[in-house]
Amino acid sequence: MASRFSSLQLQRRRLHTATNQLSVRQIRNSDFYGCLGDLKNHISDSDFIALSLQNTGSSSFPWHRLQSFDTYDTAYCKAKYAAEKFQILQFALCPFSVRESKLIAHPYNFHLFPRDDLNIGMPSYSFSCQVSHLTSMAREGFDFDACIYDGISYLSRAQESIAKVRIGRPILTPSTYAVKSSSRQTIADSVFVQRVKSRVKNWKDACNSSTKTNVIPAKGGGTQAIRAILTSSKEDKILLEKELQNLEDEENKKFRGFREVVDMISASQKPILSYNSLNDFAFIHSKFLAPLPTGIDEFASSLHLVFPRVLDVKHLISKIGGLSKPISIASALSYLKNHYFAPIDLDIPLEATGNDRKFHGHNAILLCHLFAKACSVLKIDLGGAQSNNNCLASKLDGCANVFGSFSPDHHESKDDDIKISMKNVRKVSCRHLVFLWGFRDGMTARSMKTALEGSHEVFCEEFDVRFVDKKCAIVVFWQPGLSEAFLDAINSDGIVGCLKDMVSEGLKATGYETYKRVCRLGLWEADLAESLERASSEQHHSSFEADPETERLDMYYSNDSIINLADL
Template identity: 70%
Template structure:
């Protein structure tokens, strides 16, 4: 009894001190200083929890993830939301578990997709939901600071485009590893000899200028060989017309590597415009120049990347990431910080896995506990565990963090750390094993609950996968058992609709279930897949009879699961599912499509006649 009392004391203490949690609030004005601290905290931690606050989510009921969604349709919905809405707050919490003590370092980044470089990126516009903004306003969120001091960013793909548009000067990759891909052609040989002669004459001009007192003569020599100044150091610019010529020049300059530092000059239209060779006075001067160039390149990269520096730090750490809704979180992360989302879920999983190899979904992990038949928020899941299981752990957060304003922004990442530790404790997963990397049980059990990995090609379910339905609890059936119905009379409930369908056709003599997806569309679940096909054939037939014919004459329409997949894949996101299904059927009908493009001359307005 004493231990249980102390456990509830602990949880009461954790909940009553929520408002005192010290979360570092990071905006553009304190971003660079916080970035260095974050790097250290990530390095010292074993896991990284993340939670996103968005400008909105799915606007209409059927746009949200449904129990009957397959992996493909779920990805399509997550992709649609990620491309439509923006991330307002990105909460990060590097943490470790030592015995029963959870050590957390929470950060909350405020993001705004401002066009810092005047290049039209990262975003021209995005959608907002009033309910989301209202909720944030109640929490005291400063929308003015968000707009004017929010951290901007470019994705990796956008950074590449921006550098192409603006041009840049960068150090080449390891010059000792640079080699042309094949034997030299005649044209290559002529190009190399010409460049080699020019570089040699240029160097000789500077060597001779140091031995002569005739300033005019030395200046003329430098002008003839095309010398320029790079700061206080002499340089020469070598024009190139292909990436192969870039490699040839870099290979050639290795002969002068004791004196020269090459810099690649990008063209604004894309590709490489030239290679600049900078002459140094000594080995120490060369090292100093390379450090200066690397500093300038890093500074320019930070200007392009903005908040994406954080994403790159997380990726480079290779630390396991903890999320509560990994599909939605990481479609947003991929879309905003990596590249446009692929159309295929397999391509998405492969791309994501290359950047974040280990992502653990706590919601998926909780399904192994049992008793959780429907989705829960982080707070509800934590409350459920508190009531049902004894799994104590202390939460150790720095008393005061720079930039903390004691508002609730970013607290979800802290809750997620604690929830993850609680779930692992219930499942007898020893998180302290991650520090020594010798706990095979820990690695295997956590990898099993990695929901992102379950979307990867090597963990994919069969294409004809089962989906969940509501029928006396939750059970799974093949998606081939499902039929969508719309064009129904107003005021129908699922029970009345089921009663209306019974006896209208032989397929309804077998077991079936009916549920509404939204106000205008219902889903029928048959006990056998061939019954759905029989019903679809019947309802679209001219020989339909009886009460089913009356329902069809009143507007009843039906479609199988393939039509539902089509509207998700082709982005037919109408407000009502019925409208989207109707549109998909119309667009699939070639006769209807032909009618849509046969216009009458009378329907045009000619400006010359006005």
């Protein structure tokens, strides 16, 4: 056991050392626009695009983390909460291709900060930070000063539309209306021409006059700017339109900022790799597209219009034996190296200079490498990705667009089944779960199970107990009808025996629908026991029909507190 542990540590150290030597191009605001040409070419020449985000946080309480017993609906609620509360500080991007056994990658790491460059209160008034995330970034040498003062800002598509209206930016694009000239000029034509000439003359005189302060009066008061240009030929008109389009593009860059990259990825229609697609793309949708929809299906439909093919590598590697449990990208890559012969050489053509050899953004490269190795193990040929895209797509369907009910894996199992733990391969209907809180401090899952055994007849059948955190536990009944019987008993006036004693000491229970209600109502600012208590006590809440799903997205527990940058 000790030798295996030492071997794993050695593999991780080698992986860390190799990664630290990779060339990752670090991009900030001062050199952002200069890199866009290279990035556009690299995206165009690539077959896939891997991305990895570094956020300021992910949760406030342990139960906010995505759990194995979460349905798609509750998982989306948690991802939505995190995306709306925290911010993206690093956006690692790596266009890549696989040729034979060589992985050709072009990694970039963009440093972001949501400054209000246009003084319009967007993209963000404030955001929260989680201590563990900032500490981890600090240990890797992240320069927070450079991020704040030279980070790339951005506006989402929705915010850009609002901003243009708010600041009254003029429209530079020429009119697209075309009118066929008639052989005979009517009286109406002559009157119209004279009116236009008269109006243009008045504008010109007003501009040349030093005594007038108002140039062109607007309908709502104030003034408006109008640019009128006469072209004498079709060629001049085309050149003018190109000039105006270039001016429009330059103006739009001020609004888009980093979203220029997001739009570039979307326009390429290339498959995008993520290791936690629901969480990553909830952030991307919230920051760069529009406010997140209330439901998972609306989110998936909205995202699909912009990014039609998102591949979740975590789902892909779950098909490989030994990798079904939650595991980091680096650990998964190390596992494949130790257990499978899958020779994939990593080739990064870009020469690194100066700060480009820093550790930031390495996860996107590791994700490329992990994806290529996993495909090699699963006998998925990536060499002909461009020429045989349909065949490749069918082989990767199991990990594509794993966001909601349209996921292929969703239809392969019963609609009301969820997993309780990655260690237990059994699935159970979410209707068979009961949440418990209000028990004595210091209890464990084993002691709780012992205390419940014999307290009521429902516990004569098989059941399990799992703790969500120190104050809340889940009881899993493996037989139908037992959860309802237990809830009826614990809420009954005729309760007797050991169960009555436990209830008198403060024990409370509720079903899975209350947990779903907590997530949908956004009762996040408390531990799970308190949130369940509040949701259970509200008699006027809306009722929700059950629509559980089977897939899960998991993260790790953290008890870190939240700080707000606006308070610093």
